[in-house]
Amino acid sequence: MGSDYKDDLDLAARVAQGDANAFNDFYARYADLVFAFIYHLLNGARADAEEIWQDTLVAALRAMPGYRGQSQLSSWLCGIARRKVADFHRRRGGIREPVSSVPPEQLLDLMDSGPLPDEVLQQGEARARVVEALAGLPVDYRNALIARYVDGQPVDEVARRLGRSYKATESLLSRGRTALRDLLRSIPHEFYE
């Protein structure tokens, strides 16, 4: 969480009260990740993902006064998105592509043991799980990991962008990776079955 909010509950409460800055922060933090999450769950069906994205965030905004901090805001949002995707599949006749996602422990073992096979990298469920885990990270960890691995910036450039020293950035990235590993392990596999 950034320094402006005590925790997820505080952010959600301010959004629910109509605080425009809180709403903008909420949008900046979660909107893109929620889209990526839905996009991967639908195996890249963009038009459908955009429709479900809108439904998800509108439903989340309506339900926000009822958010009690029982889970991370990111998990709560992914839960709403997951239900919307399930509803979508039901409306479409209940037929879903067979899922062959790798269980979390197996994925982590694979990641430790050598280059990850392409078929694992291509799995929508594996990608959605990574997005969900990223969404659950503290903002500074997440920004550092995205700058490093999505934007492909070297550590010194990430450090410059985040206004930290090289050493502090290395440490931040290392802690971010460890936190992400823990989150990847903690997301129940049955969500992706």
Add this chain to the structure above:
Amino acid sequence: MNDHETNFEQNLGRLIKASCGPETGASPAARERLRRELAATLRHRLQPAEFPATALGLLTALVLLLFAAWGACAWPGAAGLAGRLPSGPILALVVVNLVGIPVAGLVIVLRRKYA
């Protein structure tokens, strides 16, 4: 950094890139649509829930009428009046009030809570 950590870092990097790359972003049109929809939802949520003033006035008038009719019937000095008042409209007034008041209360509560 040992082999496990190196493998993990490289694979994590590949997975993060595959999961959050630019192709996983929504189109500008969808973003704009969503922004509008969210702003409208937020505006609607924040509007004070109101009960239509005319309906409220009508309900108040009905209640007053009911009490007036009731009072007229109960007044000892107007024993004859009670017999002359048409019972059908008074009964209708009672029924409308009995039904209307709880319904109006429910509508007000629901609008306040879930508007």
